[in-house]
Amino acid sequence: MKSRQTTYNRALEIVEDICIGCSHCMKVCPTEALRVSAGKAGIHADWCIDCGECYRVCPTRAIRVMDDDFKQIFNYKYRVLLVPSVFFAQFKDSIPRETIYNIIGELGFTEVCAVEQSVDTLVGEINEYLKTCEKPAISSFCPAVIRLIQVRFPSLVDNIMKLLPPIEITAQYYKRRFEQSGVDEGEYGIFYLTPCIAKIAAVKSPVGGYTSPITGVINMDFFFNKVYLAYKQRVPITTSIIINGELSSIGVLFPSTGGESSNINGRTLAIDGMKNVIDFLELLENEEIPDVDFLEIRACDESCAGGILSHRNRFLTAESLRKYSTKVPEAHNLIDEYKRTCSAVVHMDKIEPRSMVKYDKDIELAIKKMESARRLKTILPGIDCGACGAPSCEALAEDIVRDQANVNSCIFLRTIFEKRGEISLEDTIKIMEDIWGKERFDKSEE
Amino acid sequence: MQFEYKVEGGDFTQAGHASSQIKKSLKQLGVDSSVIKRVVVALYEAEVNIVAHAYRGVIYADIESTGIKLTLEDEGPGIPDVEQAMRKGFSTASHAVREMGFGAGMGLPNISENADNLSIETVVGKGTTLRIEIKF
Numbered sequence: 001m002k003s004r005q006t007t008y009n010r011a012l013e014i015v016e017d018i019c020i021g022c023s024h025c026m027k028v029c030p031t032e033a034l035r036v037s038a039g040k041a042g043i044h045a046d047w048c049i050d051c052g053e054c055y056r057v058c059p060t061r062a063i064r065v066m067d068d069d070f071k072q073i074f075n076y077k078y079r080v081l082l083v084p085s086v087f088f089a090q091f092k093d094s095i096p097r098e099t100i101y102n103i104i105g106e107l108g109f110t111e112v113c114a115v116e117q118s119v120d121t122l123v124g125e126i127n128e129y130l131k132t133c134e135k136p137a138i139s140s141f142c143p144a145v146i147r148l149i150q151v152r153f154p155s156l157v158d159n160i161m162k163l164l165p166p167i168e169i170t171a172q173y174y175k176r177r178f179e180q181s182g183v184d185e186g187e188y189g190i191f192y193l194t195p196c197i198a199k200i201a202a203v204k205s206p207v208g209g210y211t212s213p214i215t216g217v218i219n220m221d222f223f224f225n226k227v228y229l230a231y232k233q234r235v236p237i238t239t240s241i242i243i244n245g246e247l248s249s250i251g252v253l254f255p256s257t258g259g260e261s262s263n264i265n266g267r268t269l270a271i272d273g274m275k276n277v278i279d280f281l282e283l284l285e286n287e288e289i290p291d292v293d294f295l296e297i298r299a300c301d302e303s304c305a306g307g308i309l310s311h312r313n314r315f316l317t318a319e320s321l322r323k324y325s326t327k328v329p330e331a332h333n334l335i336d337e338y339k340r341t342c343s344a345v346v347h348m349d350k351i352e353p354r355s356m357v358k359y360d361k362d363i364e365l366a367i368k369k370m371e372s373a374r375r376l377k378t379i380l381p382g383i384d385c386g387a388c389g390a391p392s393c394e395a396l397a398e399d400i401v402r403d404q405a406n407v408n409s410c411i412f413l414r415t416i417f418e419k420r421g422e423i424s425l426e427d428t429i430k431i432m433e434d435i436w437g438k439e440r441f442d443k444s445e446e
Numbered sequence: 447m448q449f450e451y452k453v454e455g456g457d458f459t460q461a462g463h464a465s466s467q468i469k470k471s472l473k474q475l476g477v478d479s480s481v482i483k484r485v486v487v488a489l490y491e492a493e494v495n496i497v498a499h500a501y502r503g504v505i506y507a508d509i510e511s512t513g514i515k516l517t518l519e520d521e522g523p524g525i526p527d528v529e530q531a532m533r534k535g536f537s538t539a540s541h542a543v544r545e546m547g548f549g550a551g552m553g554l555p556n557i558s559e560n561a562d563n564l565s566i567e568t569v570v571g572k573g574t575t576l577r578i579e580i581k582f
Contacts, residue, residue, distance in 0.1 A: 285469070285483070286469065286490050287487050288462065288490070359475065360476075361476065363475055363511045363582070364511045367510070370475060371447050
């Protein structure tokens with residue numbers, strides 16, 4: 001077995017040496033893409049949507065963000081950092097934004113820009129788009145939601161709005177500015193400070209055949225530590241940084257729940273949190289929710305304030321965003337220039353569904369296997385304990401018919417077999433060791 | 447592959463259970479999503495019809511490699527005029543049912559639009575059997 005496995009879009013990796021096979025990740029995966037075997041977490045990369053729920057719960061940090069190496073920024077003469085509102089909301093309100101900007105400059109960036117600067121133009125474009133599109137339009141803002149729809153709700157892919165999210169528009173704007181001032185492409189790097197695992201995946205492998213102007217992504221959790229350490233140590237400021245902090249109150253609130261839908265015309269709804277999102281999409285897919293124009297759907301509870309790489313309590317982060325939004329005007333002075341030079345409308349290919357082949361590509365065989373799995377499910381205990389290394393009894397039944405697990409993996413059935421004398425104690429121990437690793441059953445007396 | 451679901455008249459909070467379960471199975475079998483959508487819409491409408499109009503019913507779903515056959519048998523008042531019920535916008539749903547957002551008519555026509563074959567057998571005072579066939 002390889003010592004590292006990566007997720008579908010390579011936003012995350014599982015480092016086996018650190019993984020203790022605790023199964024926490026397996027329990028939270030919204031697509032049931034994780035299993036435990038030989039005491040380590042293993043991933044069905046095809047089923048992964050790079051949402052980062054597993055990263056959030058990993059107690060040993062064995063699941064790591066595959067962000068770009070920070071040092072790469074120095075390959076460029078002009079180093080732009082696109083900073084989202086939630087980054088500033090990670091700090092206590094008493095730390096002035098100016099101080100944070102200066103530290104970012106001291107850490108190596110030559111220019112800093114607010115990600116949500118493009119939101120004001122985007123809102124206009126969404127309202128325009130809604131006049132002609134298929135309803136309800138699902139916002140393209142949250143990349144984890146887009147990927148969830150591709151994998152679990154393929155019939156809804158055509159409802160995903162074909163407009164770029166704010167980060168891409170802002171990146172476009174700064175790229176164009178460099179181009180206009182005659183700077184060579186190799187001389188500037190546009191980096192995105194991300195609170196989100198799925199955004200890393202979105203930049204690395206965007207959907208819809210679009211190429212991002214973003215050079216690299218910086219992990220917000222990692223960068224927060226760097227900035228906060230510099231702040232605590234009172235690192236002297238020796239460099240200067242160009243600040244493009246223009247933001248409207250709409251922009252500041254955009255990444256929080258309701259911040260998008262409240263600016264869109266018609267009947268709109270805002271849904272946040274993975275479980276809520278799945279429940280809602282089920283209803284939507286059944287056509288049980290008619291007459292909705294626009295849906296803001298975000299995978300994280302409290303939207304980006306609860307982002308996977310946002311370390312501060314989500315409610316405090318959201319509160320900070322609200323507070324800051326009252327301090328900025330309703331419009332900023334770059335809006336007109338954005339309107340003139342940038343657009344969320346790009347030629348995008350159709351977003352393709354990514355079907356999860358559960359049983360077999362051949363439907364005849366798939367039906368046979370599904371029937372076997374249904375029979376198995378009736379004899380499994382139904383308590384979803386996870387002791388077999390699969391997240392639920394249903395998942396185990398599916399694994400068994402796919403020949404990826406054995407019926408003996410179930411601790412309940414195994415107890416029955418043991419009672420009947422059909423399986424030896426040695427064998428039951430061996431099965432547990434195969435799933436959870438030998439070391440777990442080798443507690444030497446201290 | 448056979449599936450069977452019981453439906454209770456008046457139990458709106460459970461309406462949609464059968465269609466959700468069938469949807470899940472069809473997805474796992476890799477059936478085309480536009481076909482799944484038609485199955486779910488037709489089945490959901492038919493399921494809600496039992497809840498809204500009948501006393502109780504059973505849904506049988508038979509999934510084969512070529513398509514799905516749905517049979518919905520209910521014990522209920524039956525449909526006195528099938529032709530009228532097939533007309534868009536016609537509804538006999540009670541006021542209380544409409545208040546809940548159900549029963550705005552459209553039920554049978556919508557099922558018919560989504561099905562490849564639809565047959566209705568109904569006996570006034572006894573019940574209705576709907577047979578829906580959708581090919582993959």
